[in-house]
Amino acid sequence: MPYSLSHNDTASDRLLRQQEISQSKTTYRYSQAEADGSHIRAPHSLPDAESFGNMVDTSTGSAIEYQPQLNSAVGKMAANVLFHSFFLTRNYAKVRHDTLGDLLALEDQLADDPTLDNISAYYDGLASVVTSAGTSNDTKEYLDLYQNWSQAGVRGKGSELYSDTVFANQAVAGPCPTVIRKVTIPMLDAYRSNGLPITDDIFLAASPFTQNGDTNLETMAAEDRLYVQDFSMLSSLSSGHTGAGSDEKRFVFSPIALYAVTADSNPRLLPIAIQMRQNDRNPDHWDPIFVPHMPNAMVYGGNVNTSDWSWMVAKTCVSCSSQIYHEYFEHLGRAHFLVESASMTTNRCFSSRHPVYAILKPHLEGTLAINDFGRDTLVNNGGTVDRYMSCRIEDFRQSAAKAIYQTDLLALIPPVDLANRAVDALPYYPYRDDAVPLWNAIHSYVGNFLSVFYPTAADLQSDLDRANGGELGDWWYELTTDLDLGSSVGVLKGLNLGSLQTFDDLVTVVAFIIYTSSVHHAAVNYPQGDYYSNASLCPATVSRPTPIPGETNKAYYMEFLPPEAQATFQMNQMMILASFQFTRLGRFEADAFSDARVDSAIAQFQSDLAAIGTQIENRNAALPAGLRYHYLHPNNIPQSTNI
Numbered sequence: 001m002p003y004s005l006s007h008n009d010t011a012s013d014r015l016l017r018q019q020e021i022s023q024s025k026t027t028y029r030y031s032q033a034e035a036d037g038s039h040i041r042a043p044h045s046l047p048d049a050e051s052f053g054n055m056v057d058t059s060t061g062s063a064i065e066y067q068p069q070l071n072s073a074v075g076k077m078a079a080n081v082l083f084h085s086f087f088l089t090r091n092y093a094k095v096r097h098d099t100l101g102d103l104l105a106l107e108d109q110l111a112d113d114p115t116l117d118n119i120s121a122y123y124d125g126l127a128s129v130v131t132s133a134g135t136s137n138d139t140k141e142y143l144d145l146y147q148n149w150s151q152a153g154v155r156g157k158g159s160e161l162y163s164d165t166v167f168a169n170q171a172v173a174g175p176c177p178t179v180i181r182k183v184t185i186p187m188l189d190a191y192r193s194n195g196l197p198i199t200d201d202i203f204l205a206a207s208p209f210t211q212n213g214d215t216n217l218e219t220m221a222a223e224d225r226l227y228v229q230d231f232s233m234l235s236s237l238s239s240g241h242t243g244a245g246s247d248e249k250r251f252v253f254s255p256i257a258l259y260a261v262t263a264d265s266n267p268r269l270l271p272i273a274i275q276m277r278q279n280d281r282n283p284d285h286w287d288p289i290f291v292p293h294m295p296n297a298m299v300y301g302g303n304v305n306t307s308d309w310s311w312m313v314a315k316t317c318v319s320c321s322s323q324i325y326h327e328y329f330e331h332l333g334r335a336h337f338l339v340e341s342a343s344m345t346t347n348r349c350f351s352s353r354h355p356v357y358a359i360l361k362p363h364l365e366g367t368l369a370i371n372d373f374g375r376d377t378l379v380n381n382g383g384t385v386d387r388y389m390s391c392r393i394e395d396f397r398q399s400a401a402k403a404i405y406q407t408d409l410l411a412l413i414p415p416v417d418l419a420n421r422a423v424d425a426l427p428y429y430p431y432r433d434d435a436v437p438l439w440n441a442i443h444s445y446v447g448n449f450l451s452v453f454y455p456t457a458a459d460l461q462s463d464l465d466r467a468n469g470g471e472l473g474d475w476w477y478e479l480t481t482d483l484d485l486g487s488s489v490g491v492l493k494g495l496n497l498g499s500l501q502t503f504d505d506l507v508t509v510v511a512f513i514i515y516t517s518s519v520h521h522a523a524v525n526y527p528q529g530d531y532y533s534n535a536s537l538c539p540a541t542v543s544r545p546t547p548i549p550g551e552t553n554k555a556y557y558m559e560f561l562p563p564e565a566q567a568t569f570q571m572n573q574m575m576i577l578a579s580f581q582f583t584r585l586g587r588f589e590a591d592a593f594s595d596a597r598v599d600s601a602i603a604q605f606q607s608d609l610a611a612i613g614t615q616i617e618n619r620n621a622a623l624p625a626g627l628r629y630h631y632l633h634p635n636n637i638p639q640s641t642n643i
């Protein structure tokens with residue numbers, strides 16, 4: 001049946017639409033409020049319509065092979081994911097031989113009786129099959145965990161992985177490419193007077209900068225060559241518990257990392273200074289600043305026994321902090337929670353005949369189901385994230401929740417976000433280079449699609465008229481307004497999505513939801529396997545406080561890293577999350593749309609995506625292997641947030 005707006009329908013059709021919406025609001029009921037996440041529009045129970053049953057893992061090109069007979073779709077999803085994790089762990093972790101039999105027994109048990117209890121038993125067993133459960137004092141022993149890891153598509157091999165170059169590239173091509181911003185001279189002054197007393201003394205030692213004549217930070221800022229990743233927002237997070245009987249300590253830092261672009265013929269981003277926390281505002285107690293070229297600084301290939309490892313510790317601290325911020329905001333909050341809100345309101349407020357429902361539907365598939373699974377197993381107290389991440393899980397959830405409803409969400413649209421961060425002069429920033437054309441393609445697609453149904457401004461205004469059955473108005477109200485739904489549900493916070501008054505406003509909001517559920521989630525999810533699976537490169541927790549600059553030995557660095565059991569658990573989780581791609585952006589099911597008037601918009605969208613794919617392939621072909629960025633190739637972007 002063709003799509004339509006309710007005010008253009010006959011009275012009998014309008015009645016049918018209202019009946020459908022009434023039923024939807026019964027099916028998609030909001031959950032009872034929880035203290036941590038009452039603003040999230042979570043379902044009271046997972047509706048039957050929300051299923052993974054027909055989803056195909058397009059990364060392997062075949063349907064998932066393991067189909068346990070669990071009652072819920074989410075249970076099937078969970079079992080499938082965990083079944084794959086057996087093989088991932090075997091392939092990439094160093095399994096302790098004397099317990100390999102236990103692992104196999106757990107696998108058999110799960111295959112025979114694929115209940116969630118046995119899935120939990122597998123997880124409990126997993127932590128016991130790694131090399132050791134303690135902290136290794138030997139870099140080789142610890143790093144042997146990753147002996148096969150370079151096969152997983154990493155950014156470099158061996159010691160190269162721990163270089164300043166790879167560290168800097170994480171900020172522009174890793175899992176969290178949305179924090180780095182240009183430092184202006186006023187910003188530099190503000191940092192200096194508020195706890196980061198960096199001076200030009202950093203140019204007294206030999207470095208790629210002094211070798212090219214750099215002596216002055218202001219000059220670099222004036223030349224658009226000074227950048228920062230500022231994670232001071234993490235200072236409000238507290239450390240998580242470590243479980244009964246564990247002597248492991250966890251630390252949450254809030255670092256500021258300064259970077260600069262070299263002035264030579266091969267301009268590249270490199271870190272120049274790191275401060276690990278900013279909690280103490282007393283100038284007498286400002287935290288030390290670590291720089292890469294301190295005397296006796298550890299470099300790979302150098303003397304590991306007599307060198308100073310504090311720069312390595314500082315870089316590792318930044319990677320850990322970046323991961324915490326990335327997971328609570330960019331991943332859980334921005335991709336999963338935000339899209340969940342869009343899914344609930346879209347399902348509740350539109351009839352299936354509405355064009356906004358039709359265009360959004362493919363991009364909301366599976367989000368409620370994966371979030372339901374995640375609330376029960378990933379971000380719950382005692383769950384996966386609680387087991388391997390530094391911060392308190394309650395802080396993690398609350399930070400995700402608050403960040404979403406306190407953020408001006410339209411400032412996250414790529415052209416706006418990139419302009420705010422002033423990053424156009426960065427010489428290598430593939431996330432930027434791919435995100436903008438993808439945003440433009442989605443925005444254009446939404447405009448072409450919806451313009452069929454809103455030929456005049458009056459059509460939009462009628463659809464916004466809640467009092468007269470305007471479905472768009474109901475959707476917008478429920479999405480953006482603080483809703484007090486009574487004591488059984490509580491107050492749901494509205495999303496800050498600006499105003500909806502014009503057709504352009506509508507196109508922007510709908511495009512933002514589609515971009516977030518597809519492109520943004522892909523940008524922050526799939527690099528996890530390549531980076532976060534290696535806890536020596538990107539630990540989710542660290543176990544020691546700030547070291548002493550110039551006086552930090554290898555043993556301290558090893559103690560700073562998470563215990564091996566934590567590291568293997570982290571590896572397993574991150575491999576899983578990056579291993580599934582159920583759909584591809586722009587590849588719609590044959591029966592996805594029921595109105596021939598949108599065919600040309602879809603064809604144009606698919607053509608635009610193909611052109612972007614070719615552009616990315618050409619770019620990557622001209623780059624060294626370690627710099628190729630493939631996460632936002634349209635073939636690698638699922639339609640929705642579903643893993």
Ligand SMILES: [Fe+2]
Pocket residue numbers: 331335336521525641642643
């Ligand atoms: Fe995800």
